[in-house]
Amino acid sequence: MSKKKKDWKVEKARLLDLSLEERRKDYRGNHVPLEKIPTWTRHDKSKGKEGKEEGEEPKAVPVLLSDKVSLYKGDITILEVDAIVNAANSTLLGGGGVDGCIHKAAGPCLYDECHTLNGCETGRAKITCGYDLPAKYVIHTVGPVARGHVGKAQKELLSQCYQNSLALVKEHGLRSVAFPCISTGIYGFPNEPAAEIALETAKTWIKKNVNEVDRVVFCVFLDTDFKIYKEKMSRFFPQDEDVDEEGAEAPAEEEEEQEERAPGDVAMESQTDPFLSSPQAEAAVSVEDTEMASQGYGDEAMSQEESEDKKDAAEGETVPGKTMKSEPAGAAREDEEMDCSEDVAEERAIGPSASEPEASPRQTSCAPKSDPADAGRDVPDNGDSQDDVRPEKPNNNNEDAVKGEAPQSAEVTPPTAITGPAEETRTQGGDSAESEVIHCDLNQSKDRTGDLEEP
Numbered sequence: 513m514s515k516k517k518k519d520w521k522v523e524k525a526r527l528l529d530l531s532l533e534e535r536r537k538d539y540r541g542n543h544v545p546l547e548k549i550p551t552w553t554r555h556d557k558s559k560g561k562e563g564k565e566e567g568e569e570p571k572a573v574p575v576l577l578s579d580k581v582s583l584y585k586g587d588i589t590i591l592e593v594d595a596i597v598n599a600a601n602s603t604l605l606g607g608g609g610v611d612g613c614i615h616k617a618a619g620p621c622l623y624d625e626c627h628t629l630n631g632c633e634t635g636r637a638k639i640t641c642g643y644d645l646p647a648k649y650v651i652h653t654v655g656p657v658a659r660g661h662v663g664k665a666q667k668e669l670l671s672q673c674y675q676n677s678l679a680l681v682k683e684h685g686l687r688s689v690a691f692p693c694i695s696t697g698i699y700g701f702p703n704e705p706a707a708e709i710a711l712e713t714a715k716t717w718i719k720k721n722v723n724e725v726d727r728v729v730f731c732v733f734l735d736t737d738f739k740i741y742k743e744k745m746s747r748f749f750p751q752d753e754d755v756d757e758e759g760a761e762a763p764a765e766e767e768e769e770q771e772e773r774a775p776g777d778v779a780m781e782s783q784t785d786p787f788l789s790s791p792q793a794e795a796a797v798s799v800e801d802t803e804m805a806s807q808g809y810g811d812e813a814m815s816q817e818e819s820e821d822k823k824d825a826a827e828g829e830t831v832p833g834k835t836m837k838s839e840p841a842g843a844a845r846e847d848e849e850m851d852c853s854e855d856v857a858e859e860r861a862i863g864p865s866a867s868e869p870e871a872s873p874r875q876t877s878c879a880p881k882s883d884p885a886d887a888g889r890d891v892p893d894n895g896d897s898q899d900d901v902r903p904e905k906p907n908n909n910n911e912d913a914v915k916g917e918a919p920q921s922a923e924v925t926p927p928t929a930i931t932g933p934a935e936e937t938r939t940q941g942g943d944s945a946e947s948e949v950i951h952c953d954l955n956q957s958k959d960r961t962g963d964l965e966e967p
């Protein structure tokens with residue numbers, strides 16, 4: 513007998529009403545609780561030994577920026593944080609890469625709720641319930657497509673993805689969020705400049721909202737990104753930089769000037785999403801595609817998506833000034849287009865590691881169809897896999913975003929995060945811990961390491 517399909521609204525209300533202990537009973541697989549993801553701070557052991565003068569008032573421990581961030585390498589779908597960010601496409605109806613994994617791990621209710629959001633424009637963010645994920649929420653954002661050309665507009669739009677996602681974290685009173693490397697997979701944003709934008713945007717936001725968030729986790733998946741982030745994290749989040757209160761957020765009244773937003777939609781100036789506005793997109797999806805999409809992403813629909821993506825990229829859909837109804841702030845002119853070296857290195861999905869946690873990892877059913885390391889694997893030149901789909905254009909009747917308490921984690925899995933550059937790392941509990949790397953059998957995604965030449 514087939515399982516009765518849940519109503520996403522009923523399921524969302526039920527989940528939001530559960531305590532963390534109750535939610536954990538529903539988890540389908542492994543999870544990593546936040547307290548097992550060490551912060552980037554490198555506690556200098558000597559600090560703990562400073563003697564206190566007799567009667568001396570205990571010094572207030574300054575809040576370090578590096579206490580607010582973590583670097584984690586592995587599958588974002590098992591992180592038990594308040595929200596994970598999805599690198600989605602403009603339909604918000606699933607696809608491949610991290611988008612495909614999140615949808616498959618969250619279950620069909622995620623697709624059903626996304627279907628009511630009426631898509632999402634590049635640079636913007638929308639929030640849904642996390643459903644079967646350990647994360648309470650999913651924040652969906654659409655990064656810029658940057659295959660081969662990255663201009664000021666793409667860089668600004670990528671920054672807006674992080675800004676708008678963090679704005680939703682604040683708006684919904686969430687305390688922890690995990691970001692994948694947005695746009696660096698099939699959308700082709702070079703890994704290194706993307707990391708700069710991610711870290712810079714997050715740092716600026718945290719300094720202005722120091723009391724609004726406890727942790728921002730940068731969740732990398734590829735070795736290349738891990739190396740890039742590990743090198744940059746110490747520069748952006750040095751272990752001796754206090755959070756500077758002077759950078760506090762603008763007074764509330766200034767925020768009132770911002771445009772009225774649809775619930776769960778944090779809008780900023782950004783390009784009109786070519787997919788939502790192009791007639792081809794309207795025709796792009798049949799009901800049959802929708803059925804396949806909700807069942808698990810049909811290949812023919814993906815080839816439609818792929819041809820759409822390729823067409824967008826070819827026609828410069830993301831090139832500033834050509835297709836946008838509203839130019840994003842600081843949109844680059846045509847002549848500011850910068851080529852980035854397409855030094856594309858194919859990275860394998862992170863295979864099983866010796867330190868794999870005891871429990872069988874979450875069945876994300878994202879196992880690659882074939883091992884990318886196999887000789888002669890036909891990988892499309894832009895990294896498109898055959899999983900992305902653009903099912904039917906969604907309708908628009910979502911009342912509001914989700915609200916509620918974040919879950920707590922019940923079982924504890926070995927720490928799998930990467931901590932600061934210290935040889936010996938410390939968990940939040942203070943004892944040293946080997947940082948381990950979990951494996952995730954997921955779609956490999958192309959990895960670009962091109963650099964942007966400044967004009």
Ligand SMILES: NC(=O)c1ccc[n+]([C@H]2O[C@H](COP(=O)([O-])OP(=O)(O)OC[C@H]3O[C@@H](n4cnc5c(N)ncnc54)[C@H](O)[C@@H]3O)[C@@H](O)[C@H]2O)c1
Nearest residue numbers: 588599601607608609610611695696697698699733897900
């Ligand atoms: N990569 C693919 O094979 C593929 C195919 C079709 C669509 N998509 C997706 O790609 C478009 C967005 O492009 P994008 O470059 O922003 O996203 P992306 O292609 O998913 O890549 C973003 C980053 O996420 C990484 N990643 C993949 N799986 C996981 C995971 N489980 N946990 C953490 N990180 C992970 C991936 O290695 C890359 O660094 C959307 O259409 C979306 O549906 C991806």
